Amino acid sequence: MNRRLIAHALSITTLLVTAGGRPRLEAQATDQQAAASPIATSYRLAAGDVLDLRFPYHTDFNTTVTIRPDGRISLVMIGEVRAENRTPVELAAVINEHYEKVVRRPEVSVIVREFTPQKAYVGGEVVAPGTVDLRGRVTSLQAVLKMGGLKSSAKLDGVLLVRYSEDNVAAVRKLNLKRVLEGREEDAVLQPFDVLYVPTSRIGSVGRFVEQYVNSVIPRSLMFPYNMNTVVTVK
Numbered sequence: 118m119n120r121r122l123i124a125h126a127l128s129i130t131t132l133l134v135t136a137g138g139r140p141r142l143e144a145q146a147t148d149q150q151a152a153a154s155p156i157a158t159s160y161r162l163a164a165g166d167v168l169d170l171r172f173p174y175h176t177d178f179n180t181t182v183t184i185r186p187d188g189r190i191s192l193v194m195i196g197e198v199r200a201e202n203r204t205p206v207e208l209a210a211v212i213n214e215h216y217e218k219v220v221r222r223p224e225v226s227v228i229v230r231e232f233t234p235q236k237a238y239v240g241g242e243v244v245a246p247g248t249v250d251l252r253g254r255v256t257s258l259q260a261v262l263k264m265g266g267l268k269s270s271a272k273l274d275g276v277l278l279v280r281y282s283e284d285n286v287a288a289v290r291k292l293n294l295k296r297v298l299e300g301r302e303e304d305a306v307l308q309p310f311d312v313l314y315v316p317t318s319r320i321g322s323v324g325r326f327v328e329q330y331v332n333s334v335i336p337r338s339l340m341f342p343y344n345m346n347t348v349v350t351v352k
Contacts, residue, residue, distance in 0.1 A: 165233030241315035242271035
């Protein structure tokens with residue numbers, strides 16, 4: 118098989134392999150690969166993920182990078198690229214687009230070498246506030262139970278779910294765990310970086326809540342993306 122055919126075969130292949138006990142996900146930005154691998158097109162990169170970038174025709178560009186807390190990576194010749202909240206396929210396409218301006222046929226592969234732990238934060242009137250690992254499907258009530266359950270002072274019909282999207286934007290959704298416990302309302306499924314807050318009374322100012330609670334209580338070492346400039350909307 119000649120070099121051209123080998124390159125074509127590589128460009129339409131997505132592999133899920135194992136290295137050192139950790140899953141690795143390799144993605145090429147092609148229509149064939151997107152159709153063949155729902156994994157590569159569904160997982161969205163997060164701050165703390167470690168990526169291998171491989172250039173078959175430009176090996177000098179090969180590198181391993183960690184997505185920074187601001188969601189970006191830095192690459193030689195093209196500078197900073199936003200990686201967070203993109204799939205490996207989408208990131209490969211963006212990198213190719215940048216490198217095509219300076220080299221021929223970049224055809225980068227994006228490999229997720231290490232996945233950052235997927236966590237949500239549960240606080241307020243729960244027994245043991247802190248982070249909960251999101252392994253599989255975890256609802257808000259399940260997360261509360263993982264934190265030891267509710268205190269007697271908890272206001273079940275005023276729970277707040279803060280969900281970060283990107284570009285310093287977050288939305289607050291009000292949950293009624295009382296109705297969930299009664300079976301009258303479906304529980305919310307948590308996503309990475311969600312903040313679930315159980316108050317003692319109804320929150321008057323959501324913006325002030327985010328400023329005083331989310332930004333001051335969540336440890337910075339968790340690399341949750343919220344900051345003082347986060348724009349919050351109420352659903």
